[in-house]
Amino acid sequence: MSSDALPTPLHPVLDLVTRRVIERSRDSRAAYLRTMASLRKPGPYRAGMGCANAAHAFAAMPEQDKLVLRQEREPNLGIVTAYNDMLSAHQPYEHYPEQIRATARQLGATAQVAGGVPAMCDGVTQGYEGMELSLFSRDVIAMAAAVALSHNVFDSVLCLGICDKIVPGLVIGALQFGHLPAVFVPAGPMTSGLSNDDKARVRQQYAQGLVDRQALLAAEEAAYHGAGTCTFYGTANSNQMLMEIMGLQLPGSSFVNPGTPLRQALTDFAVWRALRMRAGGPEPLGMAEVIDEKAIVNGIVGLLATGGSTNHTLHLVAMARAAGIRIDWDDFAELSEAVPLLARVYPNGKADVNHFHAAGGMGFLIAQLLQAGLLHADVNTILGHGLHRFAVEPWLDNGQLAWRAAPQASADESVLRPVAAPFSADGGLKRLRGNLGRAVVKTSAVKPEHRLVHAPAVVVESQQALAELYKQGALERDFVAVVRFQGPQANGMPELHKLTPILGILQDKGFKVALVTDGRMSGASGKVPAAIHVSPEAVSGGAIARVQDGDMIRLDCDAGLLELEVADTELGQRTASAPDLSANGHGYGRELFGLFRRNAGLAENGASALFGND
Structure with a gap:
């Protein structure tokens, strides 16, 4: 995972926008980093706790884990999970804590589920009252993640989340504990079913009265048919792209299907990396050092190059604010003029994310953007310094996880193209x-x-x-x-x-x-x-x-x-x-969200009640 190539000069627009973001964020970013520095400890965070506090923290742990925890030498991983088995994307997380605990023990450490966060499915609530809770569930998730980590007995964090508001909420919450390392652990997309194009066609036919409800339901079931993320390129899969291109998720891990040996190997490796990054570990690196202005700009570039979800003109703004970084829609617009569109995945094309992954996926995309000077290479990632480490793809070499250089050519240029021959010259x-x-x-x-x-x-x-x-x-x-x-x-x-x-x-x-x-x-x-x-x-x-x-x-x-x-x-x-908007505040739990509605910031500021318009 190294590169001997000379760094490509930054594209002037990327350089200009990044400099502007750094200057705009100077005071707020400095305040955030001061807070994170004040929270750091050189050794295990549970060390020196009161005996009653410590006993509460591991009362239910197996005896061998208790022995390790009592010694106050080895790290303890905190798992923040968005598992439920209604979301197809999150259903695979049911058994992740077992796997993570077992892997941690093999490495001499321990792991605990620090807490769970809610995870709602916008696909279920679309067009119904529950959808009015959706956006603000992001703020609830951020607060729930903060509650989970507030016990201050964890040395690293593993975040299990995929879908629309869940990943942004986890990022916002985890950034409040940015003195700790954080690794995001995906579960992968479901295998391809009915094509998204055919699904959309049946939806239109139903709206015209040309097919009945049974035909529509059959089409939807054929499209959404198993465990894993929905395969179109909406907010959930845009989240996965962002976590990878911003260095919080293992390279090539976003779109590996659930239940495969490669998926399991990637999860095991995520545990190993989280342990190495702890304070006092071989490669100490907190989340606050990974998510900086350059990482956020890289996220915008990835969104544009792939034709990602418009929801991230809200979510990415809010995530950046959680790290003291200020971006706005002008930054998106200026970068869009310089960043070419390299992917066509539904709704921007007929392919799904499995086809994108097979064509070269994130490794090919990152390699192309780096070669064009359209990404900051000099950033921290969960693998160490340098985004070149992510221009790769994972594979199993005799059963062992390994990475190899991303393919130099796309396997399908109707889905994924090089910078030299983009689908369009701008990011759309x-x-x-x-x-x-x-x-x-x-x-x-x-x-x-x-x-x-x-x-x-x-x-x-x-x-x-x-x-x-x-x-x-x-x-x-x-x-x-x-x-x-x-x-x-x-x-x-x-x-x-x-x-x-x-x-x-x-x-x-x-x-x-x-x-x-x-x-x-x-x-x-x-x-x-x-x-x-x-x-x-x-x-x-x-x-x-x-x-x-x-x-x-x-x-x-x-x-x-x-x-x-x-x-x-x-x-x-x-x-x-x-x-009369009074009905918006009653029924289906909407009463509980009045605080969020009253304090929500402008859309361009992230539409968050946590940050308002500060």
Whole structure:
């Protein structure tokens, strides 16, 4: 895992954006690092505890583990797990603690489950009330991880999580204990089933009444058929890419299927690395030293190069803030102009993440970006210094885990391409600006002929209302759907995934259609131009609250414009009348989340109640 090649000069845009992030973050980053330095101890963290405290910490441990813990010499690993067996992605984690404890014992150490964090499935809650808890579950997960680690008896942390809000929440929580090493341990994607393209086609047919519910359910079951992460490139798999390219997850480990010998070997190796990185170990390295400004910028580059989830224009911002690092949508936009799109994975193409992995996967992608000067090579990772260590792929050499250099050529250029022949010259993520506010739009799956929509507004205040207009036949025309009062303070910013089939059908019929919303779309945002995360949101007085039916809107993805064609004087005279939002606070646990809604920050600041707009 070494490289004798001379480092490639940084791309000037990468250098410029990184310097700006470092300067913007100077004070907040310094404060964070001072806090982490104050928490460090030279030896095991349980050493010197009161006897009653220590006895509580290992009362239920096996006798041999107790002997090791009493000696206060060997490290104790803390496992923070998001296991449940409703999420297909997380079901494999059921037996990970057993494996981790056994491996730790073989290495002379101990391991304990420090705590569990909630893990909800957006695929289950899409379009229903539970989805209004989804975004803020990220903050709950962060706090739950902090509670788990607050016992201060752990020398390293293993984080078991994959899906949408779970990984960002675990990162935010673990960063509060950034003096400790942290290794993220994936479980891998399910094997390929019904293609995502065929699944989307059946969904559209059902929306048109061409097939019945039984046909739709059969298609969905064929797509989501076993243990592992959903195979499309949404937020869950974007999370896995981020953890790897930011150096928190073993190279090539993101997309190895569950239940395979290679998967088990990678988990064992993660335990070994976490032990070596502890304070007093052979290679001490805390999480705070891995996640710095360069690692965060690398994460943005990876997101752009792969056409990743728009949800990370919220999550990555919040994760960065947890480490004292300030990024904004301008950083995403400027990097997007310089970073080419190298992957086509559904919804940006027909392939799934298994095909991406087989074509060369993360090792090939990282090698290409490093060679082009589009990643910071001089970063810390869980394998040590230098991102070149991640331009590799894992394999079993006579049953032993090993890494070899990533392939020099893609095995399938319809899925994964070199920098010299990208799918597009930019990363396909745009920042929009105009009198409606600031927003983001993902263009990597939007054909060029659909990227400019100039049409009258159809204003609704829920995705159900737009669906009803569609059923009535009232949308057979050019229009811009304005779906407002969907922001974090209004109702928790649920994804509006149910709009995708409707708008896709109308676009296929030849109509010019677009979406403008202060809410979110799914991490699988697709072929219809969607200006999302509009900020300020309607409930906070954003201009989107003053749009009226029939107002002309210009959404120009290429020019980065989001304009309401209403004179400033008239717009200023309009009053925004908010609908009755009281129902958003009652039932399905929503009462418990009022604190988060009231304190949520702007979307561009991560839409978090933990950080607000500081």
